[in-house]
Amino acid sequence: MSENTTTETAETVETIEVTVETTIEGLLEIAFEGNETVTPYRIAILINGAFEVLGSDKRIPTQYMYNYDRNGMIVKGKKGAKAYTVDEVRAFMTKYVNKHTK
Numbered sequence: 001m002s003e004n005t006t007t008e009t010a011e012t013v014e015t016i017e018v019t020v021e022t023t024i025e026g027l028l029e030i031a032f033e034g035n036e037t038v039t040p041y042r043i044a045i046l047i048n049g050a051f052e053v054l055g056s057d058k059r060i061p062t063q064y065m066y067n068y069d070r071n072g073m074i075v076k077g078k079k080g081a082k083a084y085t086v087d088e089v090r091a092f093m094t095k096y097v098n099k100h101t102k
Contacts, residue, residue, distance in 0.1 A: 023053045037083035040065035050097045058100045
């Protein structure tokens with residue numbers, strides 16, 4: 001009798017480290033595809049998406065972003081802009097998400 005031996009090979013699965021920076025970059029890439037600016041509403045959606053990806057239960061109501069916009073809290077000194085560039089959104093999101101996920 002011949003014995004059939006099956007050798008199982010373990011596949012190496014690379015896990016992508018989910019960090020605030022990689023999460024935000026991925027979301028910004030999608031949000032700004034074909035857009036030069038985004039609204040405060042879209043910023044709230046992006047932040048909530050980042051929280052979800054990072055496994056946080058934290059959420060920001062969209063109305064908060066309009067208040068932040070009116071009071072110049074998204075970009076210091078830029079009150080009531082209603083539209084923000086990718087660099088402005090990246091800076092705000094990174095600061096906000098880091099503050100509320102640590």
